[in-house]
Amino acid sequence: MKTILVVEDEMKIARLVRDYLRHAGFEVIVTGDGESALASARGSRPDLVVLDLGLPGRDGLDVTRELRRSSNVPIVVLTARGDEADRIVGLELGADDYVVKPFSPKELVARVRAVLRRTATASAGPEVLRAAGVEVDVLRMRVSVEGRSVDLTPTEFHLLTALIREPGRVFTRAQLLDAVHGVAVESYERAIDAHVKNIRRKIEPAPGKPRYLLTVHGVGYRFADE
Secondary structure: OOEEEEEOOOHHHHHHHHHHHHHOOOEEEEEOOHHHHHHHHHHHOOOEEEEEOOOOOOOHHHHHHHHHOOOOOOEEEEEOOOOHHHHHHHHHHOOOEEEEOOOOHHHHHHHHHHHHHHHHOOOOOOOEEEEOOEEEEOOOOEEEEOOEEEOOOHHHHHHHHHHHOOOOOOEEHHHHHHHHHOOOOOOOOOHHHHHHHHHHHHHOOOOOOOOOEEEEOOOEEEEOOO
């Protein structure tokens, strides 16, 4: 059984999220502040974190930043901050997805399941993909660039996998959202830009002048041809 850590200081919302996730078959741990969240993440090693940004004391962005220093645990941000800048900051810090309050508990469960599928499911096709010096081991979720190991979050990994499967093919942001989300919910296409920025920071020798993950202006992105 997968374990979900829910970090939410509004207990009514926390109980609602807990009940829906338990009904969906997950084990759920609930905590209400940033420090307790970090302690629970270290001690319980959850399979996914549902994280509110507006926490007392240490807020959710700081918790995301701290988690990403030592873990690639999937993070779904649950927040009342619907502003584009807040969403982008959360994604750039390494969150895998977000749900804006007020939210549908069923949508949240669908998002959680989709992120876990991206973490656990081996995609169809060859087990090891190689292009332009980048190697992706699909089954083991490992990435290396010119022999150097690179750690990606689950969403970053699946986004890179979708692109490297077809070097040279131009993907729109909508197509990339379909590739990494896999659920029929309204998504935010500009979120792809934040994930691409993170991937470039990790795999590119010079992120400002990308060699592997290239922008096609006005359309989307493509992985470099051999």
